[in-house]
Amino acid sequence: MARVTIAEQYLTAPAPVRHMPEEGTEPRVAQTLVESEVLLDGDPSKNLATFVTTHMEPEARAVIADNLHRNWIDHAEYPRTAEIANRCVRMLHHLFHGDGEPEAPGTATVGSSEAVMLGALAMKWRWRTAREQAGKPTDRPNLVYGADVHVVWDKFCRYFDVEPRQVDLAPGRYTVGPDDLRPHIDENTIGVVGVVGTTFTGECDDIAGIDAMLAELRGQGLDVPMHVDAASGGFVFPFSDPDFAWDFRLPSVRSINVSGHKFGLVYPGVGWLVFRDEHQLPEELVFYEDYLGERDATFTLNFSGGSAMILAQYYNLIRHGRAGYASMVRAMEANASHWPGSSTSTGRWRSSAASRACRS
Numbered sequence: 161m162a163r164v165t166i167a168e169q170y171l172t173a174p175a176p177v178r179h180m181p182e183e184g185t186e187p188r189v190a191q192t193l194v195e196s197e198v199l200l201d202g203d204p205s206k207n208l209a210t211f212v213t214t215h216m217e218p219e220a221r222a223v224i225a226d227n228l229h230r231n232w233i234d235h236a237e238y239p240r241t242a243e244i245a246n247r248c249v250r251m252l253h254h255l256f257h258g259d260g261e262p263e264a265p266g267t268a269t270v271g272s273s274e275a276v277m278l279g280a281l282a283m284k285w286r287w288r289t290a291r292e293q294a295g296k297p298t299d300r301p302n303l304v305y306g307a308d309v310h311v312v313w314d315k316f317c318r319y320f321d322v323e324p325r326q327v328d329l330a331p332g333r334y335t336v337g338p339d340d341l342r343p344h345i346d347e348n349t350i351g352v353v354g355v356v357g358t359t360f361t362g363e364c365d366d367i368a369g370i371d372a373m374l375a376e377l378r379g380q381g382l383d384v385p386m387h388v389d390a391a392s393g394g395f396v397f398p399f400s401d402p403d404f405a406w407d408f409r410l411p412s413v414r415s416i417n418v419s420g421h422k423f424g425l426v427y428p429g430v431g432w433l434v435f436r437d438e439h440q441l442p443e444e445l446v447f448y449e450d451y452l453g454e455r456d457a458t459f460t461l462n463f464s465g466g467s468a469m470i471l472a473q474y475y476n477l478i479r480h481g482r483a484g485y486a487s488m489v490r491a492m493e494a495n496a497s498h499w500p501g502s503s504t505s506t507g508r509w510r511s512s513a514a515s516r517a518c519r520s
C-alpha cells in the first residue's frame with residue numbers, strides 16, 4: 161500500500177544539525193533533505209571561481225557511477241584500475257615530453273595539492289640525501305618561489321618544516337623569473353617552483369629563464385631542481401602551444417603536477433604527479449604493505465580513495481584525444497577573447513591575456 165505520510169516526515173521537523181538521529185528515515189526523505197540543502201548553494205555550472213570541471217557527458221558519468229565503490233588503493237583486488245591509473249601517468253609523462261618509457265613515473269592524487277605535497281617531499285628527501293652524503297647539515301631546508309603561487313606551497317612548507325622563501329612580485333607584474341628567484345637560492349634550497357598558469361591571472365612564470373639560471377648554478381656545482389606547478393596549464397599549453405617549452409624539455413624540470421579536475425575535464429577528485437624519471441622518487445618515500453592481498457607499493461598521502469575519477473580521466477584521454485583537448489582550448493580562447501571588450505565598459509576589469517603572456 162502506498163505511504164501517504166511522507167510529507168510529514170520531512171516538512172515538519174528541523175534538519176538534524178548536531179546529533180545523529182536515534183532512528184533513521186526513508187531514503188527519499190534523506191535524499192530530499194540533502195538535495196534541498198545544496199539547492200541553496202551556488203550553481204556549479206555558473207561557478208567560474210575554481211575552474212574545476214562542472215560538466216561531463218553521460219557516458220563519462222556512467223563510468224563514474226559504475227565505479228564509485230572501487231577503492232583505488234586496493235591494487236591487489238583492482239589491478240586493472242591500478243593499470244589504468246598508470247596508463248594516465250604514462251600518457252601525461254609523454255605529453256610533457258618525458259624521455260623514454262618509464263613504467264610508473266608518478267601517481268594519481270586527490271588533486272594538485274596532494275601532488276604538490278608529494279613532489280615537494282621528493283625534492284626535500286633528495287636534497288637531504290645529497291647533503292648527508294656530502295657530510296653537510298640538513299636542518300635548514302628552504303623552498304624558493306614567487307608570491308604568485310597557490311597557497312598549497314605555503315601549506316607544504318608549514319606542514320613539512322621547510323623555510324618558505326616567497327619572493328615578492330614586482331609592481332605591475334604577476335609572475336616571477338630568474339632574476340627574482342636567484343638571490344634567494346643557496347645550498348639549503350631543496351628546489352624552486354615555477355607556475356604554469358597561475359591561480360590569479362593564468363599567466364606563466366618565466367620557466368625557460370629559470371631553467372637557464374638553474375643550469376648556470378649546476379655549472380657552479382649547485383644542483384637545484386625545479387617543480388612545475390601546472391595545475392591549470394598542464395592540460396592547456398600542450399594543446400594550445402605545443403612549441404612552448406615549459407616541461408621536461410627543460411633539464412631543470414624534475415616533476416610536474418596537474419589537476420585532472422581542472423582542464424583535464426574530470427569532476428573534482430583527481431590530480432597527477434609526474435616525475436621526469438624514476439630517479440626523482442626517493443625509495444624511502446615508497447611504502448610497502450601486504451594487508452590487501454599482495455605486496456604493494458604506495459606513494460600517496462591518502463590510503464583509501466575513489467577510483468571513479470581516475471577511470472573518468474582515462475575515459476577523457478581516450479575519448480577526446482589530443483584533438484579533442486586542443487578543440488576545447490580553442491573554444492575557451494574564443495570565448496575568452498570576448499572578455500575584455502565586454503567588460504571594459506565597467507572599468508573594473510583588465511584582461512591579463514594569459515595565454516599570450518605565456519607564449520612570448
Ligand SMILES: Cc1ncc(COP(=O)(O)O)c(C=O)c1O
Nearest residue numbers: 271272273310358359389391419
Ligand atoms: C596553480 C595552482 N596550484 C595548485 C592548486 C591546488 O589544486 P587542487 O585544488 O587541485 O588541490 C591550484 C588550484 O587552483 C592552482 O591554481
